[in-house]
Structure formats: C-alpha cells, structure tokens
Amino acid sequence: MANVTHVRPAPVKRAGAGRFTRQERLAYTMLVPILGSIFLIVTYPFVLAVIQSLQATNGAAFVGLQNYVTGLENPLLYEALGATGIYAALVLPTEILLGLGLALAVHRAIKSTALRALFFGMAIVPLVIPPIAVGVIARLMYAPSYGVINHILMLTGVTHDEINWLGQPITAMPAVASVDVWQWTPFVYLVLFSGFLTVPRDEIEAAQVDGASGWAQFWRIELYYLRPLLVLIVFFRLADVLRVFDHVFILTGGGPGNTTQLLSLYLYRVEFKFSDYGQAAALAVVVLIAISVVYSLVTRVLPLERK
Amino acid sequence: MLVIAALLIGACQQAPGGGQKPAKLTIAAVQGNEDAALKAVAPLYEQKTGIKIEIVEFPYDQLYEKLVTTFKANSATYDLVMMDDPWMPKFGTDESLQPLDSSYGFKRDSDIPDVVYDVGTWPPPRGAVPPAAKGKAAHLIGITIVGNVEMFMYRSDKGAAPKTWDEVKANADKNKAANFYGYLVRGKATNPIVADFLPILWSFGGDVFDQNWAVTIDNAASLKAVKFLVQDLKAAAQPGPESTDAADRDRLMAIGQGYQSTVWPGEITSVIQNASVSQVVGKVAYIPMPAGPSGKGVGMMGNWLLGVPKASPNGQAAADFITWLTSTDTQKTYVENGGIPARKSLLNDAALNQKNPYFSALAKSLDAVPNWRPRTDQWNAVETILGTNLNAALAGTATPEAAVQKAADAIRTLMKGAGY
Numbered sequence: 001m002a003n004v005t006h007v008r009p010a011p012v013k014r015a016g017a018g019r020f021t022r023q024e025r026l027a028y029t030m031l032v033p034i035l036g037s038i039f040l041i042v043t044y045p046f047v048l049a050v051i052q053s054l055q056a057t058n059g060a061a062f063v064g065l066q067n068y069v070t071g072l073e074n075p076l077l078y079e080a081l082g083a084t085g086i087y088a089a090l091v092l093p094t095e096i097l098l099g100l101g102l103a104l105a106v107h108r109a110i111k112s113t114a115l116r117a118l119f120f121g122m123a124i125v126p127l128v129i130p131p132i133a134v135g136v137i138a139r140l141m142y143a144p145s146y147g148v149i150n151h152i153l154m155l156t157g158v159t160h161d162e163i164n165w166l167g168q169p170i171t172a173m174p175a176v177a178s179v180d181v182w183q184w185t186p187f188v189y190l191v192l193f194s195g196f197l198t199v200p201r202d203e204i205e206a207a208q209v210d211g212a213s214g215w216a217q218f219w220r221i222e223l224y225y226l227r228p229l230l231v232l233i234v235f236f237r238l239a240d241v242l243r244v245f246d247h248v249f250i251l252t253g254g255g256p257g258n259t260t261q262l263l264s265l266y267l268y269r270v271e272f273k274f275s276d277y278g279q280a281a282a283l284a285v286v287v288l289i290a291i292s293v294v295y296s297l298v299t300r301v302l303p304l305e306r307k
Numbered sequence: 308m309l310v311i312a313a314l315l316i317g318a319c320q321q322a323p324g325g326g327q328k329p330a331k332l333t334i335a336a337v338q339g340n341e342d343a344a345l346k347a348v349a350p351l352y353e354q355k356t357g358i359k360i361e362i363v364e365f366p367y368d369q370l371y372e373k374l375v376t377t378f379k380a381n382s383a384t385y386d387l388v389m390m391d392d393p394w395m396p397k398f399g400t401d402e403s404l405q406p407l408d409s410s411y412g413f414k415r416d417s418d419i420p421d422v423v424y425d426v427g428t429w430p431p432p433r434g435a436v437p438p439a440a441k442g443k444a445a446h447l448i449g450i451t452i453v454g455n456v457e458m459f460m461y462r463s464d465k466g467a468a469p470k471t472w473d474e475v476k477a478n479a480d481k482n483k484a485a486n487f488y489g490y491l492v493r494g495k496a497t498n499p500i501v502a503d504f505l506p507i508l509w510s511f512g513g514d515v516f517d518q519n520w521a522v523t524i525d526n527a528a529s530l531k532a533v534k535f536l537v538q539d540l541k542a543a544a545q546p547g548p549e550s551t552d553a554a555d556r557d558r559l560m561a562i563g564q565g566y567q568s569t570v571w572p573g574e575i576t577s578v579i580q581n582a583s584v585s586q587v588v589g590k591v592a593y594i595p596m597p598a599g600p601s602g603k604g605v606g607m608m609g610n611w612l613l614g615v616p617k618a619s620p621n622g623q624a625a626a627d628f629i630t631w632l633t634s635t636d637t638q639k640t641y642v643e644n645g646g647i648p649a650r651k652s653l654l655n656d657a658a659l660n661q662k663n664p665y666f667s668a669l670a671k672s673l674d675a676v677p678n679w680r681p682r683t684d685q686w687n688a689v690e691t692i693l694g695t696n697l698n699a700a701l702a703g704t705a706t707p708e709a710a711v712q713k714a715a716d717a718i719r720t721l722m723k724g725a726g727y
Contacts, residue, residue: 143555144546145486145564167549167702249368255496256549257699272372273497274688274721275397 046288052281067282071270077283079258080266083173087262088241090177091184096233098181099188100226104218106189107196120193123186131183135250138179142166142251166252169259176260179247184240188233195229196222235295242291263287329386329621331359332628334613335373336389338364340573341453341611344646345389345632351640352631358624367391371687378403383618386625392426392610393680393687395449399429400439400684404614406446411626413447416650418635420673423451423649427612431682435518438726439684449612450629454572454649456672457506457607458665460560460579461567463592472510472535472599475567479543482566489543491559491568492536494701495552497694503569504697506607508532509678510599515689515718516681520727524693525715531600533707537700549702561585569596571609572647575665593665595672606677610649649673685725692717 020028056063071077106119126134141148142165150162165175199222207217245264248254254261254269261269267287271280334349336342342364349360363385365373371394377384378401390398398404407413415424425432427449430440459475461468465482469475479489493503508514513529516522523529541548545559557578559565563586570579575593582588596604613632615625631637638648642659647669653659654670680686693714700710 139550139555142550145559146562162546164547164549167547169702169704172550252550253496253499253552253698254695255698256702257496257704258695259704261695269691272368272375272687273691275375275684 049281049284052277053285055278057276057278063278067276067278068286070276071279071283071286076258076261076266080261080263083259083261084241084263086173087177087180087244087260088238090174091180091241092234092237094177094181095185095188095237096230098185099233100192100230102185102189103192103196104222106193108214120190123190126183126186129183131246132250134179134183135247138175138182138247139166139251142175167256169256172252172256172260176248176251179251180241180244183247184237188237191229191233192226195226199225231298234298238294239291242287327621328356329358329624331361332386332621332625333361333363333384334387334389335370335377335385336362336364337370337391337611338366340577340645341455342389344641344644345452347644348632348637348641348646351637352628355631356627358628360628374398374403378616378618381618383616383620385616386619386621387613387628388616389452390449390612390614392449392451392608392612393690395427395429395612396431396437396682396686397684398614399448400437403617404448405617405619405622406448407450407615407626407629408447410622413450413626413630416633418650418652419451419633420649420651420676422608422673422676423454423610426608426610426679427451427614431679434679434682435516435520437520437683449614450633451610451649452613452629452632453611453647454654454669454673455609455611455647456669456677457502457569457571457596457609458668458672459567459594459596459604460570460575460591461594462565462587462590464590465566468592468594469567469597471597472507475597476535476539476543479540479566483543487564487566488545488559489566490540491551491556491565492540492544492548492701493551493553493556493568494541494548494698495550496698497691499552499694500697500701501690501694502607502609504532504536505678505680506569506596506605507536507599509605509607510596510601510603511535512599512601515693516683520683520722522715522719522722524718525711528601530707530711533697533700533711537697537707541701549698560591561587563587572665572669576645576647576663580664593668595668595675604675606672606675608677608679683722683725683727685721685727688721689718692721 053067054062054064055067106116110116110119140146142150144150144162144164144167147165149165150159153159153163163171165171203221204217207221212220241262243264244262245268248260248262248265252260254265267280267283270276270283334345336345342362346362349362353359370389371391374388374390374394375397377388378398388404405411415421424447427447428445429448430436430443430445432445459469461478462482466478469478475490481489483489494500505515508529511528511532513523513526513532515524515529545551545565553571553574556565556568557574560568561578561581561584570593579585579591580588596606598604613629615622615629619625632641635650635652638646638650638653642648642653642663648654651670651673654666654673656666660666681689683689696705696710696714696717699705700707705713
C-alpha cells in the first residue's frame with residue numbers, strides 16, 4: 001500500500017493581532033452593505049411591527065398580548081384563513097400541473113429555438129402586467145350582460161343563461177382564482193422548462209436505450225431533477241397567495257359577503273378600515289411565524305438539493 | 308456660532324405654519340375625475356404667484372392609506388391633501404389637520420351653502436358628536452373643492468321623473484325588458500353598496516345610528532329599506548348586482564341598458580354625458596333623491612375637501628392656494644375644465660346648466676341639505692361591516708333580517724369598544 005501524504009495548506013498569515021485574517025475582514029466588509037440593507041428593509045420593520053403589536057392602537061401604552069388575543073378571537077380571521085386555504089387549494093395545484101404540463105410539452109415537442117423563444121416571450125407577458133390591470137380586465141370579462149366569457153359560453157351552447165360569476169359564492173372564488181392561474185402559470189412554466197433543460201442528457205439517452213417509455217423517463221428521471229424546483233415554486237407561490245390583494249379587491253371586494261375575503265384583504269381592513277393598528281401588527285406577526293414554521297417543515301420533508 | 312445663532316433667530320421669527328413663500332406646494336390628490344379640474348387650473352396659480360403646484364395622485368383607497376400613514380408619521384410630505392368627506396371624522400379626531408379659520412382667517416361665503424362648510428368642520432356643528440370630540444371648539448379643517456352630492460338619474464326619453472321610491476320601483480318594473488334593466492343596483496361589497504343604500508335608508512326614515520350613537524340599522528324602518536334594495540329593486544336590476552360598482556353601472560347606462568339609478572356628479576361628467584363613450588347623451592335627466600315613506604328624499608354628501616396637514620411647514624401658502632382655488636373667478640375656469648363647484652351662483656347659472664345638465668339638480672340637492680355619513684372616526688369600519696352584510700343579503704347568502712342583525716351586532720361591539 002502506497003504511503004499517502006496529506007499535505008495541509010499553509011495557514012493564512014493573519015494580519016496584525018486581530019482575530020480575523022485579511023481575507024476574512026474583506027469578506028465581512030463586503031457583507032456589511034448587504035446585511036445593513038437586510039436589517040433596514042426586513043429586520044427593522046419587523047421589530048417595529050412586533051412593538052406595535054404590543055401597544056394600544058390609540059397611543060403607545062403597552063398592552064401585552066391583548067392585540068394577539070383580540071385578533072385570534074375574531075371569527076372573521078378564521079373565515080379569511082378558510083377562504084385563503086380554498087384559494088391556495090385551487091390555484092397551487094392548477095398552476096403547477098398546467099405549468100408542468102406545458103413545460104413538458106414544449107420541451108418534448110418543440111425543438112425549434114425560435115418557437116421556444118416565442119413561447120418564452122408569451123409567458124413573460126402575464127408576469128409583467130400589474131395585478132390591478134389584470135383585475136380590471138378580468139372584471140370586464142366576467143361582467144354579466146356584456147362580459148366576453150358569458151358571451152362565448154352562450155354562443156357555444158355551453159350554457160343558455162348568463163352565469164353570475166362574481167356574485168355567487170360558488171363561482172366567485174373559482175373566478176377570482178382563475179385570474180391568478182392565468183397570471184402565474186407562466187411563471188411555473190418558465191421555471192420548470194429551465195429545469196427540464198438541466199436534466200443530464202446521457203441519463204435520458206441511457207433510459208431510451210433500455211427501452212424506457214416517455215412516461216417512465218419523465219416519472220423516473222426528469223421529475224427527480226425537477227423536485228427542488230417544484231419545492232421552490234411552492235414556496236414562492238404560497239408566499240404570493242398570502243399576499244394576493246389587488247385583483248381580488250377589484251373583482252369582488254371580498255364578496256359576496258366574506259366569501260373571497262382572503263387573509264391579505266382581511267389584514268388590510270383591520271389596519272386601514274378598522275384602524276386597529278395593534279391587532280393588524282399582531283396578526284401580521286402571527287402569519288409570519290406560522291409561515292416560517294410551515295416553510296421549515298416543508299424543507300425538512302421535501303428535498304431542496306439534488307442528491 | 309454666528310451661523311447657528313442666525314438660523315435659530317430665523318427659525319424663531321418664522322410664523323407658525325410657515326409664513327415664507329415656498330417654491331412649491333405638494334398636493335396629495337385622488338386619481339380620476341375628481342382631481343381633473345384641479346390639475347387643469349393648478350398651472351394658472353404658478354403663473355400668478357410663481358409657486359409651483361405639484362399634484363401627487365393616488366387611487367381612492369391608496370390615497371386614504373397614504374394619508375393615514377403620513378399623518379401617523381407626522382410627515383411633512385404634503386402641504387395640501389384632498390380628502391373624501393367620510394374621512395374627516397378620522398382626521399378630525401386624530402387632529403391631523405390645521406384649523407383654517409383660527410389659523411388663516413377663513414370665513415363662510417354666503418354663495419356657498421352652509422352644509423358645505425359644515426361637512427369640513429370638526430367637531431360636526433349638528434347631529435351626533437363622537438364622545439371624544441364633545442365639548443371641543445369647532446374648527447374648519449377642510450374646504451370643499453368638489454361639491455359632490457349623490458343624486459338620481461333616469462331615462463327621460465322613456466318616462467317621467469319619479470317623485471317617490473315607490474314610483475322608482477313601479478318604473479323599474481314597467482321598463483324592465485330583455486337586456487334593459489329597470490334599476491341599476493351598485494351592490495359591490497363594502498363602500499359601493501353602502502353608498503347606494505344610505506339615501507334609500509334615510510328616505511325610508513331609517514338610519515345607522517340615532518343622535519346618541521345607538522345602533523338603529525336593525526329597526527323596522529331600516530329593515531324595510533334593506534328589503535326594498537335587496538328584494539324589490541333587485542328584482543328589476545341587472546344580472547350580478549352583487550359585484551357591480553360605479554364603473555359597471557355607468558357602462559350599462561351609457562350603452563343604453565339601464566333605466567335609472569343613483570348617481571354621483573363625477574359619473575355624469577366622465578361617462579353619462581360624455582358623447583365619446585355614451586349613447587344616451589340628452590336622454591338622461593338628473594333629479595334630487597326621490598322621497599321615501601318618511602316623506603322626504605335625502606341625498607348624500609360626497610364632497611372632496613382640501614386640508615392642510617398639521618406637519619406642513621407651508622400652511623399660509625397652502626391656505627392662500629385654497630382661497631384662490633375656491634374664489635368665484637377661479638371656479639369659473641374650474642367648471643370649464645369639468646370641475647364640480649359648490650357655489651350657488653355657478654350651479655344656478657343658465658349658461659352653465661346648458662353644458663352641465665345636472666347643475667340645477669345639484670343646487671336643489673344642496674338646498675335640501677343632504678345627509679352626511681355618520682360623523683364618527685369609526686365610519687370606515689362601520690361601512691365595511693354594513694357593506695359586507697348588505698352584500699351578503701343582496702347575493703342571497705343571508706336573509707335581510709339575518710344580515711341586518713349580524714351587522715347591527717358587529718357595529719354595536721365595535722362602537723362599544725371605541726368608547727361610544
């Protein structure tokens with residue numbers, strides 16, 4: 001057995017008597033602006049929110065956890081959470097399945113670079129339109145009397161009567177969710193299509209030589225490589241769902257009744273309509289903690305790195 | 308040391324609210340028809356005084372949020388702010404605005420109806436006063452620049468003016484046909500449905516509160532008004548009234564699919580009387596609110612006011628701008644640019660009525676003394692509660708009785724918590 005000599009790298013000479021090397025100091029110096037920005041943009045407002053959540057709405061009197069108790073006792077919070085859950089259950093699977101299907105179809109069926117670029121360009125369009133504009137357009141499309149959706153459905157014989165899309169609880173939520181699906185499915189498509197391009201070609205070719213079907217290639221190889229991206233997509237989209245506001249506000253204003261009053265709309269009303277700044281801050285803190293717990297659980301269960 | 312001393316002396320000599328002439332005044336304004344005339348005349352002020360007027364626009368809800376956060380931070384970002392009149396109690400209670408009478412000598416002008424000044428006065432000079440404002444000296448904190456009052460419109464080519472809500476209902480049923488709706492309900496949740504409902508409520512003798520802030524939205528007269536809107540008028544209304552907002556109502560009216568509805572002046576100028584988008588110019592007439600079982604028709608104030616934030620360092624210059632803007636001469640130019648005045652001399656001017664067929668109805672509505680929304684800093688919350696439950700009743704997800712009861716209970720809890 002040959003002798004193996006382990007050569008340790010020479011210790012980096014420390015400059016001066018400080019605890020850090022020159023390289024370490026340089027690294028920390030370069031990090032200061034970034035950490036400072038994070039502190040200003042994220043940490044400082046969060047600390048302010050926590051302070052506000054412990055204060056009375058009128059004045060700065062310390063009220064302990066009273067705002068948290070008041071906020072969590074309000075049944076409207078749970079109605080809003082329920083509505084948000086239904087919204088998420090509608091949009092997340094739909095967007096992921098549609099985006100995945102589209103990415104797979106384009107990856108498999110379209111080889112022309114120009115056509116792929118065209119698809120890329122088309123997918124970008126919904127992402128750059130402000131949600132408020134999307135809401136206004138969707139409102140016109142769903143409107144009774146002159147809305148194009150009812151017009152097409154009646155023209156094609158799918159229905160004989162106008163559907164009151166935004167005025168009935170059973171159709172209002174799907175109508176609102178459909179706008180989200182239209183706007184964000186392209187995001188899922190773009191991310192997953194990029195993912196398909198990173199799947200090692202040799203593994204696919206080896207599977208083909210072994211006679212693997214297209215489905216088996218997707219299920220056993222490509223999906224394996226896409227899993228971290230899917231987790232990423234769930235993360236991003238879940239965060240977006242909790243922030244959804246503009247198009248819901250434009251389309252239904254949370255109605256009929258409270259049917260489409262999602263969490264963000266509810267928090268907005270607590271803050272700006274009820275002027276209960278303490279309760280709004282408390283609920284924001286609770287939501288932040290809850291979503292952090294969910295994220296940490298998801299990262300433990302699902303793989304974020306390819307092995 | 309000399310420089311510091313000079314600065315300190317200079318600062319001490321400066322009049323409260325800022326007596327020096329600034330290079331610029333910044334106005335936070337609502338984006339849309341309401342500030343169009345303001346934008347049109349603002350450059351004239353710069354020509355006259357050399358002070359540039361910068362108008363920063365926000366959509367309705369964002370403007371309110373911006374003002375709340377700006378006032379909360381006591382920021383001097385804006386020298387003047389445009390405010391919807393239901394916001395005045397909030398800003399009055401929070402003492403966010405400078406008194407225009409005691410600080411800058413504003414006085415009432417007999418050409419402008421008293422109710423227009425009353426709506427910009429805090430605490431309110433009549434009606435229920437919030438507990439926190441009782442006993443405080445009343446001050447003028449806002450001056451109306453858009454004399455909005457909610458009125459009524461109907462297709463004058465198809466029928467006569469309704470005098471009562473019963474006639475409104477009868478006309479709605481009579482004129483309803485395929486793709487033509489007897490009454491256009493603005494029923495979208497929260498603010499829109501409440502704006503449509505309150506004139507009906509008051510005309511029926513109901514109200515949200517009595518003079519002592521006791522909730523009355525669930526009494527017999529109020530419930531009758533709710534049923535009239537969500538049952539009687541809905542029966543002749545357009546499909547999907549639950550999601551209809553003002554823009555949808557205007558569109559239906561403008562394309563000739565609506566017979567009648569309530570209307571704000573801004574909707575008239577921007578859509579109904581706008582020949583480039585409307586097919587019904589000359590076919591629609593405007594009248595004050597029809598009378599209800601109470602025997603009177605009650606319109607609703609929706610004035611937009613200008614106020615000077617407490618933190619503005621240019622208070623005097625801002626007040627001078629308001630004086631200039633509301634003067635008779637400037638108001639004539641303002642009206643030529645689509646502005647909605649509150650001056651009786653302009654509203655009753657025959658030539659101006661030719662161009663603006665709603666002016667005489669607006670003058671009559673102001674003369675009749677329209678109601679304002681309850682003067683409480685809790686109004687936004689009350690409106691959200693009431694508007695959500697009315698919308699549920701309109702959509703049929705709750706009975707009128709259940710919706711009214713739920714709203715009343717929630718409003719009582721809210722008001723009790725707020726010290727009423």
